[in-house]
Amino acid sequence: MSDTLTGTATEVPDYPMDRDSRCPFAPPPQVLEMGEAKPLSRVRIWDGSTPWLITGHEVARELFADSRVSVDDRRDGFPHWNEHMLSTVYKRPRSVFTSDAEEHTRFRRMLSKPFTFKRVEGLRPAIQQVTDECIDAILAGPQPADIVTKLALPVPTRVISEMLGVPYEDHEFFQHHANVGLARYASAEDGQKGAMSLAQYLIDLVKTKMEIPRGEGTEDAVSDLAERVNGGEISVKEAAQLGTGLLIAGHETTANMIGIGVLALLENPEQAALLRDSDDAKFIANAVEELMRYLSIIQNGQRRVAAEDIEIGGETIRAGEGIILDLAPANWDSAAYPDPDKLDLTRDAGQQLGFGYGRHQCVGQQLARAELQIVFHTLLKRIPTLRLAVPLDEVPFKHDRLAYGVYELPVTW
Amino acid sequence: MKVTVDQDKCISSGQCVLNAGGVFDQRDDDGVVILMTDNPPPEQAENARKAAAACPALAIDIEE
Numbered sequence: 001m002s003d004t005l006t007g008t009a010t011e012v013p014d015y016p017m018d019r020d021s022r023c024p025f026a027p028p029p030q031v032l033e034m035g036e037a038k039p040l041s042r043v044r045i046w047d048g049s050t051p052w053l054i055t056g057h058e059v060a061r062e063l064f065a066d067s068r069v070s071v072d073d074r075r076d077g078f079p080h081w082n083e084h085m086l087s088t089v090y091k092r093p094r095s096v097f098t099s100d101a102e103e104h105t106r107f108r109r110m111l112s113k114p115f116t117f118k119r120v121e122g123l124r125p126a127i128q129q130v131t132d133e134c135i136d137a138i139l140a141g142p143q144p145a146d147i148v149t150k151l152a153l154p155v156p157t158r159v160i161s162e163m164l165g166v167p168y169e170d171h172e173f174f175q176h177h178a179n180v181g182l183a184r185y186a187s188a189e190d191g192q193k194g195a196m197s198l199a200q201y202l203i204d205l206v207k208t209k210m211e212i213p214r215g216e217g218t219e220d221a222v223s224d225l226a227e228r229v230n231g232g233e234i235s236v237k238e239a240a241q242l243g244t245g246l247l248i249a250g251h252e253t254t255a256n257m258i259g260i261g262v263l264a265l266l267e268n269p270e271q272a273a274l275l276r277d278s279d280d281a282k283f284i285a286n287a288v289e290e291l292m293r294y295l296s297i298i299q300n301g302q303r304r305v306a307a308e309d310i311e312i313g314g315e316t317i318r319a320g321e322g323i324i325l326d327l328a329p330a331n332w333d334s335a336a337y338p339d340p341d342k343l344d345l346t347r348d349a350g351q352q353l354g355f356g357y358g359r360h361q362c363v364g365q366q367l368a369r370a371e372l373q374i375v376f377h378t379l380l381k382r383i384p385t386l387r388l389a390v391p392l393d394e395v396p397f398k399h400d401r402l403a404y405g406v407y408e409l410p411v412t413w
Numbered sequence: 414m415k416v417t418v419d420q421d422k423c424i425s426s427g428q429c430v431l432n433a434g435g436v437f438d439q440r441d442d443d444g445v446v447i448l449m450t451d452n453p454p455p456e457q458a459e460n461a462r463k464a465a466a467a468c469p470a471l472a473i474d475i476e477e
Contacts, residue, residue, distance in 0.1 A: 064469070065469065065470075065471055105421075105424070108424050108425060109425060109443035109444070109445065110443075112424075112425035112443050112444035112445075113441070113442060113443060113444065115425070115427070115444065116425065116427055116430075116439040116441070116444040117427035117430035117431055117434075117439060118430070118438075118439065120427075350463070350467065351466070351467075356469075357469045358469050358470070359424050359469065359470055360424075361424070361426050361469035363425075365426065365427070366426075366427045366431065369431075
């Protein structure tokens with residue numbers, strides 16, 4: 001027992017850990033080593049606390065789906081991402097991200113209307129058109145071209161902005177403020193400024209839409225939320241918070257997945273060829289799942305706290321202890337995916353955890369899938385000679401963001 | 414095969430329709446699961462099993 005006590009004081013590794021710059025697609029090597037030893041173990045985070053880090057695929061799936069695991073960040077022991085998130089915990093209204101059980105269900109269902117499978121299927125022609133327009137512009141422009149600014153950012157931004165009813169002219173404003181708030185170790189001040197500007201913009205937009213009678217031109221998600229405010233279901237502040245969450249989640253994550261996904265395909269030309277030459281919708285869909293498994297995007301873990309004692313993976317997580325579900329090592333768990341470091345578009349990647357799992361699984365996942373399936377396939381088909389314009393080690397990676405990806409991706413053809 | 418769904422648990426992920434569009438649908442207003450048939454034909458049985466495995470809210474139950 002005393003061994004354990006002294007052990008925890010000296011040997012608990014700090015989290016998050018750094019990736020190996022020579023293997024930019026891989027999760028941090030130390031996280032993978034921990035995952036090989038045990039599916040869950042203690043780590044030390046920025047505030048000195050020692051929550052559980054979940055690295056095993058099966059344990060992650062079970063805990064994501066376990067109703068004893070809470071996302072309520074007001075609970076003692078919740079492992080906050082950074083100082084900013086802790087300092088604003090009582091200022092932020094409850095949202096789909098921080099509520100449990102019935103309260104969560106109520107928020108979730110308000111957001112789900114534009115993201116049903118059928119609604120998203122109906123958007124495919126529009127996504128295809130936006131994608132083709134971006135690729136037209138790349139082909140007509142100078143070389144090298146930056147995939148991030150020419151394709152990865154504009155496609156999801158235009159799609160989500162139209163869905164939400166946010167004017168496209170404002171996309172640079174959103175890009176900027178979303179990035180400030182999501183920075184790893186964001187200072188309390190910077191994070192608050194970004195979040196407040198976005199929140200104020202959305203509050204104004206909700207109020208504007210509350211005045212517009214429903215009908216022509218109001219079929220968008222913020223109009224839906226405004227209608228619920230008018231109906232007394234939620235407050236303006238809650239509506240704005242929900243809208244902000246969708247907007248940030250809807251453009252930043254997909255954009256990163258497009259940028260680094262294109263890079264992963266360029267670095268695996270035989271896999272890219274399989275995708276380019278396929279017209280089988282099922283193959284293309286599974287290829288995107290495998291790219292999601294391989295890249296995960298959201299780094300530094302999904303944060304939870306145990307509401308009750310939980311026995312799992314040979315350990316006991318006590319009530320009040322923090323839980324960090326790390327998607328990247330769980331998606332690279334060799335027990336679930338043999339040779340996880342190989343990008344293999346032919347493997348069944350159906351249970352990948354890139355969108356999370358459980359009640360809080362990504363609200364926009366069907367939209368993200370449609371965008372990714374269309375963008376990767378169309379790009380490879382239309383520019384078959386696409387190649388990286390700089391050596392791989394000169395590509396700048398987003399080691400310092402909660403959403404992993406590349407800052408820019410110069411390509412030529 | 415007998416399929417049941419729990420609409421209270423459902424979180425509208427759409428994974429059921431993605432995997433087995435002939436067996437499941439979603440309500441237009443909030444995406445909550447609608448069961449189209451509780452006894453899918455043999456050619457849709459495997460898709461229904463995949464849908465149950467993929468449901469993040471564990472809202473689909475299948476009795477073989």
